[in-house]
Amino acid sequence: MEPISSNRTLRDLSEALAAIENGATLVVPANYGGVAMEATRSLVRRGVKALHLITLPTSSLQADLLIGAGCVRLLETSAVSFGELGPAPRFVANVIGGTVSIKDATCPALHAALQAAEKGVPFMPLRGIIGSDLLAQRPDWKVMDNPFGASDPIVLLPAIRPDVALFHAPIADREGNVWVGRRRELFTMAHAAAKSVVTVEKLFEGNLLEDPLMSGNTIPAFYIEAVAISPRGAWPLGLADHYPQDRAHLIEYLRLAATDAGFQQYLNQHVLPRPAG
Amino acid sequence: MPSGDIRPEEVLIDALARLIAGAHHVAVGANSPIPSAAAFLAQHLGGGGLRVSLQESPRHSLFTDGGRELFDAAGQGRIDVFFLSGAQIDGAGNINLVALGDYAHPNRRFPGSYGSSYLYFVVARVILVRTEHSRRTLVEKVDFVSAPGVSPSNVYRPGGPTALATPLCTFAFDKARGRFRLETLHPGHTLEEVLDNTGFAFDRSDPVPTSPPPTPEVLKAMRGTVASRLRELYPQFASSVFGLPAVEAR
Numbered sequence: 001m002e003p004i005s006s007n008r009t010l011r012d013l014s015e016a017l018a019a020i021e022n023g024a025t026l027v028v029p030a031n032y033g034g035v036a037m038e039a040t041r042s043l044v045r046r047g048v049k050a051l052h053l054i055t056l057p058t059s060s061l062q063a064d065l066l067i068g069a070g071c072v073r074l075l076e077t078s079a080v081s082f083g084e085l086g087p088a089p090r091f092v093a094n095v096i097g098g099t100v101s102i103k104d105a106t107c108p109a110l111h112a113a114l115q116a117a118e119k120g121v122p123f124m125p126l127r128g129i130i131g132s133d134l135l136a137q138r139p140d141w142k143v144m145d146n147p148f149g150a151s152d153p154i155v156l157l158p159a160i161r162p163d164v165a166l167f168h169a170p171i172a173d174r175e176g177n178v179w180v181g182r183r184r185e186l187f188t189m190a191h192a193a194a195k196s197v198v199t200v201e202k203l204f205e206g207n208l209l210e211d212p213l214m215s216g217n218t219i220p221a222f223y224i225e226a227v228a229i230s231p232r233g234a235w236p237l238g239l240a241d242h243y244p245q246d247r248a249h250l251i252e253y254l255r256l257a258a259t260d261a262g263f264q265q266y267l268n269q270h271v272l273p274r275p276a277g
Numbered sequence: 278m279p280s281g282d283i284r285p286e287e288v289l290i291d292a293l294a295r296l297i298a299g300a301h302h303v304a305v306g307a308n309s310p311i312p313s314a315a316a317f318l319a320q321h322l323g324g325g326g327l328r329v330s331l332q333e334s335p336r337h338s339l340f341t342d343g344g345r346e347l348f349d350a351a352g353q354g355r356i357d358v359f360f361l362s363g364a365q366i367d368g369a370g371n372i373n374l375v376a377l378g379d380y381a382h383p384n385r386r387f388p389g390s391y392g393s394s395y396l397y398f399v400v401a402r403v404i405l406v407r408t409e410h411s412r413r414t415l416v417e418k419v420d421f422v423s424a425p426g427v428s429p430s431n432v433y434r435p436g437g438p439t440a441l442a443t444p445l446c447t448f449a450f451d452k453a454r455g456r457f458r459l460e461t462l463h464p465g466h467t468l469e470e471v472l473d474n475t476g477f478a479f480d481r482s483d484p485v486p487t488s489p490p491p492t493p494e495v496l497k498a499m500r501g502t503v504a505s506r507l508r509e510l511y512p513q514f515a516s517s518v519f520g521l522p523a524v525e526a527r
Contacts, residue, residue, distance in 0.1 A: 030344065031333070032333050032335070033344070056344065057344060057391075057392075058307065058388075058389070058391065077389055078389050078390060078391050078392070079307070079374075079388035079389030079390065079391045080388055080389065081307070081308060081388035081389075083307060083308045083333070084308060084310065084510075084511055084512075084513050084514065085513075087387075087388065088388070091386075092386045095383070095386045096383055096384075096385075096386050098382070104375060104389055104390060105389075105390075106390045106391070106392055106393065106394035106395050106423075107344065107348065107391055107392040107395070108345065108348035108349075108352075108392055108395045109394075109395070111343075111344060111345035111348060112345075115345070126395065127352055127395065127398055127399055127433055128394055128395035128396070128397065128398035128399060128424075129394045129395060129398075130428065130432050131422070131425040131428055131429075131432065132390075132394045132422050132423060132424055132425060133375075133380065133421045133422040133423070134375075134390055134394050134422075134423060137380060151431045152431065152433060153431065153432060154433070182341045182343075183343065184341070184342045184343030184344075184345075184346075185343035185344040185345065186343075187343070188343060188345070240335040241335065247512075
């Protein structure tokens with residue numbers, strides 16, 4: 001175990017996750033972007049409730065697990081799926097059953113709405129979308145005429161300013177600077193959210209901002225509320241250039257999560273603490 | 278037919294690769310093994326000049342500015358070709374990636390619209406692909422419009438659907454008429470089959486031409502270079518269609 005430094009940013013996992021309160025608006029990255037799965041299991045164990053979960057822009061196991069465990073009140077997403085492995089069973093069952101509310105979006109709209117928050121402006125315009133039922137289901141999205149054009153309708157999206165961004169990255173230093181490589185949407189999330197909670201594979205000895213090869217891909221510590229060290233913290237999802245997703249485990253998850261009882265069995269085996277004794 | 282050992286997926290990939298001809302930069306979204314294979318095939322046959330970006334692949338992505346870059350580049354007209362699909366596709370080119378039945382109380386729920394509601398407007402050539410050609414997938418009217426086939430003339434729309442490819446045939450989309458036109462039948466398939474299995478009305482010539490089967494050169498490329506590149510993201514597909522061992526690629 002790494003020693004916890006005196007710096008307030010570096011904390012153990014459950015302390016770091018204290019920033020994610022019941023009812024929080026939480027933004028998380030897509031399958032390929034560094035998903036904090038160990039942290040997600042920890043949130044389920046803690047019994048977090050009524051999250052407004054925003055996926056940037058899609059999700060797989062993370063959203064499915066949180067929805068299945070009853071942690072999510074409202075889901076804002078462009079898609080939830082396990083890709084080639086199949087549909088997301090708890091997402092599908094709970095949306096059809098009406099036990100989770102959904103705000104359907106489209107990928108660039110989620111990117112743009114977070115970019116608005118990043119810039120501190122109230123909305124962002126985006127092309128497309130007009131004439132879709134997506135727009136019909138989103139009274140919070142407005143259409144106006146381009147004020148610089150003539151009869152040129154364009155969609156306006158209100159800024160999304162999440163309470164917390166949660167993601168997993170390869171390394172962080174003791175100051176709380178976090179290196180994310182080319183996953184630039186993690187910058188957008190961290191800039192847009194009031195607080196960012198990050199798990200990392202390992203600690204970097206030194207200051208990431210002082211290394212010219214690292215600094216450009218490093219989120220500065222002033223955006224970061226807490227960092228926790230969590231080796232293989234994306235498992236059973238992958239972390240680019242570090243480890244692939246655990247297909248066998250995901251296939252087993254999909255088999256179990258097909259039913260309510262099977263999902264509970266999965267939670268008991270892989271997420272919830274073992275009964276004492 | 279001489280194509281006894283050619284799989285329907287291979288015919289579809291070949292047809293899609295021909296539709297991409299002349300493009301500069303093809304991007305492929307999530308969960309799209311057949312379009313990915315077609316893009317790699319077109320790249321190989323064109324001598325490597327075609328740029329191909331797979332959105333979900335760390336290895337085959339030309340983007341370095343995060344998930345938004347594909348959409349920003351597409352909005353500027355830097356992406357020529359994108360592929361979309363739908364749980365339902367209707368005769369006016371509308372696609373549904375969301376739900377069947379009433380949206381508030383759906384009978385079936387699908388993953389969601391992904392980037393379709395935007396890319397369908399801004400990418401010059403959007404090619405629709407549906408691997409199930411049936412009356413439940415190709416319908417008269419979709420239950421939910423993730424993205425519309427056509428737009429009023431004052432809506433900014435440099436792009437839109439240009440074709441729909443299925444295991445049976447290839448349709449072209451007539452933007453002015455807002456309808457599909459049956460272009461070619463794939464080898465071994467008939468007009469009757471297409472009429473029986475299509476839920477929307479479409480235009481056609483008489484007779485409808487049949488496209489040739491994939492050439493030996495194309496099949497060799499598909500089963501070699503293309504199949505091994507596909508394995509990173511689609512090991513299951515590469516294994517079931519091209520017989521590659523389903524080893525997890527990094």
